[in-house]
Amino acid sequence: MIVDYHMHLRDPGERLDFRVEAVERFVEQARARGVDEIGFTEHVYYFEQTRSLWDRPYQLERCKYDLDEYCNAVVEAKRQGLPVKLGLEVDYVPGRERETHDLLDPYPWDFLLGSVHWIEGHSVDGAPDHGLWAHFTVEEVWRRYFIALRGAARSGLFDVLSHPDLVKIFGMRPAPDEVLLHHEETADAIEAARGLAVEVSTAGLRKPVGEIYPDRKLLEACRARGIPITTASDAHLPEDVGRDLDDSVDYARAAGYETVTVFDGRKARQEPLG
Ligand SMILES: [Zn+2]
Numbered sequence: 421m422i423v424d425y426h427m428h429l430r431d432p433g434e435r436l437d438f439r440v441e442a443v444e445r446f447v448e449q450a451r452a453r454g455v456d457e458i459g460f461t462e463h464v465y466y467f468e469q470t471r472s473l474w475d476r477p478y479q480l481e482r483c484k485y486d487l488d489e490y491c492n493a494v495v496e497a498k499r500q501g502l503p504v505k506l507g508l509e510v511d512y513v514p515g516r517e518r519e520t521h522d523l524l525d526p527y528p529w530d531f532l533l534g535s536v537h538w539i540e541g542h543s544v545d546g547a548p549d550h551g552l553w554a555h556f557t558v559e560e561v562w563r564r565y566f567i568a569l570r571g572a573a574r575s576g577l578f579d580v581l582s583h584p585d586l587v588k589i590f591g592m593r594p595a596p597d598e599v600l601l602h603h604e605e606t607a608d609a610i611e612a613a614r615g616l617a618v619e620v621s622t623a624g625l626r627k628p629v630g631e632i633y634p635d636r637k638l639l640e641a642c643r644a645r646g647i648p649i650t651t652a653s654d655a656h657l658p659e660d661v662g663r664d665l666d667d668s669v670d671y672a673r674a675a676g677y678e679t680v681t682v683f684d685g686r687k688a689r690q691e692p693l694g
C-alpha cells in the first residue's frame with residue numbers, strides 16, 4: 421500500500437479551495453501516480469477557530485477560513501467513496517497543549533500531524549538569514565528545534581511528526597557527532613510516546629537541502645526502536661501529490677521498514693509498504 425499523508429487542499433493557483441471538486445483533483449493525480457490513499461492536512465493556522473493560539477502576524481493574517489468547511493469537503497469526498505482521509509498539520513505551541521486539544525477535539529480527524537515551524541515566534545524554514553537563523557548559531561538553532569520536536573512528541577496531541585528534521589532545510593548543520601546526539605535523543609522521545617509515527621517526506625527533495633526528511637540515520641534510529649512511519653509529499657498543489665513517493669518507499673525499505681501506517685478515526689494499523 422502506498423499512502424500520501426501530507427498535503428494542502430489548494431486549487432491549481434495554490435489558493436485554499438474547500439470544495440469536493442478540489443479534493444477530486446488531488447485524487448486524480450494520486451491515481452495517476454499509483455497512490456492508494458491520500459490524507460489532507462491543511463495548516464492549523466488558516467482557520468478562524470484556532471485564532472486564540474496565534475500571536476505572529478504571519479498566522480494572524482491567515483486564520484480567516486472556516487474549519488468546518490474544510491472538514492466537510494473532505495468528509496463529503498470520503499462519503500462519495502474517494503480514498504481520502506481527514507487530517508490537519510498542527511503547529512506545536514508549547515504551553516498551549518490543553519487549548520490545542522480542546523480546539524481540535526470536536527472534529528472527525530483520521531490523524532493529526534505535529535509540526536515545528538516556529539520557535540518562540542522565530543521561523544525555522546522561512547529563509548536561511550531570517551527567523552531563528554538570524555538570532556542563533558547553527559548549533560543553537562538545531563538544539564532548539566529538536567527540543568521543540570521532542571516536546572511535540574511528548575505532548576500526546578499528535579499521531580505523526582511531520583518532516584521530522586525540517587531544521588536541515590537550508591543544508592546548514594552542526595558537526596556529525598552533535599547531529600547524531602539529536603537523532604538519538606529525539607528517537608528516544610518518539611519511542612516513549614508509544615505509537616507516534618514519523619513521516620518520511622519527499623518535500624525536502626524540493627528544498628535547498630535536496631534530501632528526504634528525516635535523515636537516514638534518524639530513520640534508522642526510529643526503526644531500531646519500532647517507531648512506525650507514514651510516507652508523504654507535502655503537496656501544496658494537486659500536481660505535486662505523490663511526487664517522488666517511490667523514492668520515499670525505497671528509502672524506508674533501506675532503513676528496514678516493511679510496513680506503513682494507515683489511519684482511520686485516529687486508530688492506526690500497519691499495512692505492507694509499497
Ligand atoms: Zn510543515
Ligand SMILES: [Zn+2]
Pocket residue numbers: 426427428509654
Ligand atoms: Zn505541510
